[in-house]
Amino acid sequence: MISLGIIGTNWITEQFVRAAEETKAFSLTQVYSRTEEKAADFIADLGKKNIKISTSLEDFFDSKDFDAVYIASPNALHFSQAKLALEHGKNVIVEKPSTSTIREFTLLDNLASEKDLYFFEAARQIHEPIFKKIQSYVDENRAELSGASLSYMKYSSRYDDYKAGKNPNIFNTKFSGGALYDLGVYTVYDAVVLFGQPDDVCYDAEILESGIDGSGTLTLKYSDFDVNILIGKTKNSYIQSEIYFNKKTLLMNSAGDITHVQLADENKNITTVPTTKSDNPMDSEAAEFARIITENDKETYEKLLKYARIVNRILEQARTSAGLVFEADKEK
Ligand SMILES: NC(=O)c1ccc[n+]([C@@H]2O[C@H](COP(=O)([O-])OP(=O)(O)OC[C@H]3O[C@@H](n4cnc5c(N)ncnc54)[C@H](OP(=O)(O)O)[C@@H]3O)[C@@H](O)[C@H]2O)c1
Structure with missing residues (x-):
């Protein structure tokens, strides 16, 4: 135990x-x-x-x-x-x-x-069965992979507090808040786990008066394709996320809270990809962390750590490209 x-x-x-x-x-x-x-x-x-x-x-x-x-x-x-x-x-x-x-x-x-x-x-999300299904599809069809558009934009309940001058943590540079370091993390994980490390990163952010990004567009450039990402905490988006494989497209209801995946084939016929989803979205990660610790599975652990290294590097590169500065940047 x-x-x-x-x-x-x-x-x-x-x-x-x-x-x-x-x-x-x-x-x-x-x-x-x-x-x-x-x-x-x-x-x-x-x-x-x-x-x-x-x-x-x-x-x-x-x-x-x-x-x-x-x-x-x-x-x-x-x-x-x-x-x-x-x-x-x-x-x-x-x-x-x-x-x-x-x-x-x-x-x-x-x-x-x-x-x-x-x-x-x-x-x-990367531990959930629905994500693993997407990952298998990407791996099997990698030769045809031609890009992705990911979207995760939700109006935060704390944005009203921000506008009322209450200075909530998530809209504050002191607490390393903002769209990129919140919902953006899911989208960057999607890209890193599915497509690997990008060659270049560029973030164009809408910066709020507090100095953090309320929303923005992030581009991850790979050698053969781009991943275009829309993130935000100051508006609601209903755009689907998509991964392109030449004439075929994988459609996801969200880039972070994925509950529904469909495949559009060459003839534009759309079918639902069957999968399971737990009521508690943290079940899969908790089970995986428990398994890794209990079995001392260093191989899987190192793989997760490698993803985390790449993701954290991308976040910093993206933030720098947008001119976003956290108080943590001043720590020596
Ligand atoms: N994986 C997911 O699905 C998911 C979802 C939501 C959030 N998150 C992550 O979870 C973390 C917490 O997010 P949150 O929205 O819950 O944050 P939060 O409400 O701002 O703070 C979380 C907790 O930290 C403590 N805290 C708050 N302000 C503090 C301060 N100024 N100094 C010291 N402690 C403080 C509070 O606990 P006490 O008052 O008991 O000390 C509070 O319950 C973030 O990293 C976020 O990215 C993940």
Whole structure:
């Protein structure tokens, strides 16, 4: 059994804990929150008892009561919290994006390897059966691959708070927010896992007054084709995502929350690709992390880490090309 500590008490952590415990390999033992009350509410919402609470990060990581931590705090805090975790001998599962800069990523990558600990970036969609189906199709038809258009744009409930002057974390450079470092991460993962590392990256962003990108268009250039990506947190898009194979096209309802895939053949006949989808979109990643840790499957782990390295590098390149600066860039 892998005992689990968690950081962050928002809905996403509850969803992950439910998925993790569903695997029967993880068991929640400890909760960190800045306030005792939030931690207690979080535990009560899960219907649990006898879970340790910490309101100090040092006390939390000094605990011998958990082996792995799931971190779902604002992006800019991931690095320092994951670093502390690794220094205290804990395996790390950190929400996407795991870091704000490639410098931070490399430090954690090296530290995890030095300590022989796991450092997972939680990119949930790449582990889902529906994504694996797309991946198999791309692999089988690679010779015909001729580009992709990906779209993931959702009006954030926090954009209203932003416009009301409340300065939410996700619209703030201090917390490494913005469209690219949120929904954009899913689209970059799609491209990296399906098509590999691009040769060139360019991001044209609509930058808000706070200095972060509300939306933008990202282009990933490969030797034979382009991947054009639309991302945003300040508007809703209903455009499908598509992958092109000469006359054939694979159609996906979304680039991040993929629930429906269709294939349009040479004659423009459209058929649905049958697949399964779990009610909890984090089930597949939790099961995969549990399996990798339990079986000590270093080969799969290294493959995931390689994706994460490429994704984090692309994010920084894209951000730089758009002139987006985070406070984390100033850290030495
Ligand atoms: N994979 C997915 O499907 C998915 C979905 C949503 C979000 N995410 C990722 O999950 C992470 C958290 O996102 P979120 O929207 O939940 O973020 P958030 O609401 O801004 O913060 C998450 C948690 O961090 C703590 N926190 C908030 N502000 C803080 C501050 N100023 N200083 C220290 N701690 C603070 C809070 O916990 P306490 O008050 O208990 O300390 C809060 O519950 C992000 O990296 C995001 O990309 C992933």
